[in-house]
Amino acid sequence: MTTLDDSARRVDSDGARPRPGDLNTIDPSADGTTAVGVDTGRIERAVREILEAIGEDPERDGLRDTPARVARMYTETCAGLHEDPSRHLKVTFDAGHDEMIMVRDIPLYSMCEHHLVPFYGQAHVAYIPNVDGRVTGLSKVARLVEGFARRPQVQERLTTQVADEIEATLLPRGVLVVIEAEHLCMSMRGIRKPGASTVTSAVRGVFRDDVSARMEAMQFIESGRRR
Numbered sequence: 001m002t003t004l005d006d007s008a009r010r011v012d013s014d015g016a017r018p019r020p021g022d023l024n025t026i027d028p029s030a031d032g033t034t035a036v037g038v039d040t041g042r043i044e045r046a047v048r049e050i051l052e053a054i055g056e057d058p059e060r061d062g063l064r065d066t067p068a069r070v071a072r073m074y075t076e077t078c079a080g081l082h083e084d085p086s087r088h089l090k091v092t093f094d095a096g097h098d099e100m101i102m103v104r105d106i107p108l109y110s111m112c113e114h115h116l117v118p119f120y121g122q123a124h125v126a127y128i129p130n131v132d133g134r135v136t137g138l139s140k141v142a143r144l145v146e147g148f149a150r151r152p153q154v155q156e157r158l159t160t161q162v163a164d165e166i167e168a169t170l171l172p173r174g175v176l177v178v179i180e181a182e183h184l185c186m187s188m189r190g191i192r193k194p195g196a197s198t199v200t201s202a203v204r205g206v207f208r209d210d211v212s213a214r215m216e217a218m219q220f221i222e223s224g225r226r227r
Contacts, residue, residue, distance in 0.1 A: 085147025121181030
């Protein structure tokens with residue numbers, strides 16, 4: 001089995017770089033992700049309207065640049081809406097490996113589509129290559145997760161999307177995705193239960209049919225907590 005911890009720390013150089021100064025792209029000094037089709041001016045006007053609606057003065061020093069800052073933030077945090085995450089899995093290579101590959105502890109940040117506040121946590125992704133032994137790059141799995149996370153989401157759908165895309169594109173014998181996250185819509189408002197964690201899973205192929213394969217994957221996820 002192959003496993004990679006803290007995979008988001010790995011950096012590769014694929015993909016186009018955004019143009020400096022373009023408000024509809026993310027600063028290339030961040031992570032090189034490009035978001036197109038974002039109406040930043042409209043976001044700025046909407047944020048200004050919200051500030052006025054809650055009784056704030058959008059012209060005071062601390063808030064004067066807030067609408068533009070929020071527009072840039074949404075451009076970055078919702079960049080996944082304007083990309084096809086499956087593109088990260090298009091390149092494969094023959095590794096002669098037909099056993100489980102797991103990328104665990106992938107840092108995850110997304111936006112709850114019900115309240116537009118963040119949820120964050122970790123994703124663990126495992127797959128068993130097809131009999132041809134072809135695999136994708138380890139960092140591509142982390143990029144796939146990020147592509148589906150950077151948009152208004154619910155955790156259940158995010159988990160399913162990652163598993164379904166790996167199954168459809170790589171045609172593996174099995175896929176297992178587990179996401180653990182804290183939702184600020186539960187922590188800072190409403191029921192106000194900080195620290196509560198939501199765990200979702202999506203299981204396909206061998207991992208669904210073979211209990212021992214599924215247990216092996218779960219044991220590797222658990223082993224990361226005991227370090």
